[in-house]
Amino acid sequence: MSPFAGSAHSTSAWEHLRVTREDGVTTVTLARPEKLNALTFEAYADLRDLLAELSRERSVRALVLGGEGRGFCSGGDVEEIIGATLAMDTGQLLDFNRMTGQVVRALREAPFPVIAAVHGIAAGAGAVLALAADFRVADPSARFAFLFTKVGLSGGDMGAAYLLPRVIGLGHATRLLMLGDTVRAPEAERLGLISELAEEGRTDAAAAALAGRLAQGPALAHAQTKALLTAELDMPLAAAVEMDAATQALLMNSADYAEFHAAFTEKRSPKWQGK
Numbered sequence: 001m002s003p004f005a006g007s008a009h010s011t012s013a014w015e016h017l018r019v020t021r022e023d024g025v026t027t028v029t030l031a032r033p034e035k036l037n038a039l040t041f042e043a044y045a046d047l048r049d050l051l052a053e054l055s056r057e058r059s060v061r062a063l064v065l066g067g068e069g070r071g072f073c074s075g076g077d078v079e080e081i082i083g084a085t086l087a088m089d090t091g092q093l094l095d096f097n098r099m100t101g102q103v104v105r106a107l108r109e110a111p112f113p114v115i116a117a118v119h120g121i122a123a124g125a126g127a128v129l130a131l132a133a134d135f136r137v138a139d140p141s142a143r144f145a146f147l148f149t150k151v152g153l154s155g156g157d158m159g160a161a162y163l164l165p166r167v168i169g170l171g172h173a174t175r176l177l178m179l180g181d182t183v184r185a186p187e188a189e190r191l192g193l194i195s196e197l198a199e200e201g202r203t204d205a206a207a208a209a210l211a212g213r214l215a216q217g218p219a220l221a222h223a224q225t226k227a228l229l230t231a232e233l234d235m236p237l238a239a240a241v242e243m244d245a246a247t248q249a250l251l252m253n254s255a256d257y258a259e260f261h262a263a264f265t266e267k268r269s270p271k272w273q274g275k
Contacts, residue, residue, distance in 0.1 A: 010053050016043040017050060018068070024061030024215035025208070026054060033069025038077035039125055041084070044099055051106035061215035061222075061274070063110065064207045065133060066117040067126075075124025075147065082151065097157075100125065104159045107132040108230050111223040113214045117207035118142045118194075123182075128158040131167065134226060135195040137210060138185050139203040144193060145182040155180070166233060168192050218256045219274030 018029040028050065030037035054060045067073050076082070085093060107114050107129070116122075116133035123145040130136050130144065146164070148157045155161065155177030164173040168191040176183060188194045198206035214222060224247050232240040251257055255273050263270040 010057070011049065014046050014050060016040065016046045019050065021060075023212065024059070024219075025064065025211040026060045026062075027064045027066065027208075027211075030065075030067045030073050033067075035077060036071045036074035036121060037067040037069065037126070038074045038080075040077050040080045041096070041099075044103055047103045048099060048106055051103070051110055054112075055106070055110045058111075058274075060112045061217075061219050062112055062211040063114045064117055064204075064211050065107075065114060065129065066204060066207065067119070071120030071126075072116070072118045072122040072142070073126025073129060074121055075126045100158045104128060104132045104163075109227075111226070112219070113211075113222055113226060115207045115211055115214075117203050118144075119203045121145070123147050125158060128160050128163075131160065131163050131193075132158075135207075135210060136193065137196045137198055137203055137207040138188065138194045139198055140185050140200050142185040142188065142194070142203075143182050144176075144188055145180060146177050147180045149178060150180040216272070218270075218272045220254055220256055221251060224251060 016031070018031045020027045020029075028047075030039075030043070032038060032040075032043070054063065085096065088096070113135065114133040115135040115137055116130040117137050118130050119139035120141055121143050122130045123143075124147045127144045127146050146155055146157075146160055148155045148160070160177060161173070164177060167173075168176075172191050175181065183191070183193065185194065185197060189197050196206060196210070228240075228243060228247060232243065235243070255275050256270070259270050259273065
């Protein structure tokens with residue numbers, strides 16, 4: 001994502017999200033606990049716009065996405081979204097569905113690692129937000145449910161049919177997207193949907209520790225690794241290895257690469273600059 005911005009200033013406050021920053025780690029919390037952090041039109045738009053702003057800043061080394069209260073995110077708000085969509089025409093519906101997809105693209109294309117800290121329910125769009133993260137740190141209470149077919153819609157919402165088979169395989173993804181079954185933390189870990197199963201009540205701390213580790217590392221290398229993981233999903237091998245070669249040639253001219261050699265020679269830890 002381009003770091004160049006126009007004349008608009010960065011947003012200082014977000015109505016539907018809580019945003020904190022510390023030592024290169026930005027924490028974004030879905031802050032609607034009375035509704036299990038159900039997403040509204042405005043919350044989707046805030047996420048889309050926030051991720052675009054953070055991606056331009058270049059000061060974010062890692063992002064943690066979590067939910068306030070009893071769960072991560074119960075998906076789209078049934079009352080505020082489903083009721084409203086029944087009154088929309090095709091053009092309006094296409095705009096809405098494109099917006100939700102833009103949130104997922106922003107998570108995947110952001111030039112920093114994204115960690116979903118999941119406790120309680122991650123359902124519908126909430127499950128896809130967690131899926132779109134680079135890491136999913138989960139509490140033993142975590143439950144994932146891709147519920148789209150249960151409301152009469154395609155299970156392939158917001159890129160789920162693209163991402164989920166690549167994370168857990170086509171067979172498991174078919175079952176979860178077709179049937180909408182709830183998957184609890186032990187099975188989710190077995191399937192590979194969970195990156196790290198935290199101790200009970202320690203999900204936020206575990207996610208913060210992982211984010212801190214990433215933030216202290218070589219940010220440019222992390223960004224390029226993430227970009228290659230996404231870009232090469234559908235590439236033939238010849239194109240992938242050529243992209244790898246071009247990327248490594250660029251990074252071999254980076255300050256961090258030279259810093260590693262200096263640190264190795266001087267028998268000290270590298271001081272990563274992210275450039």
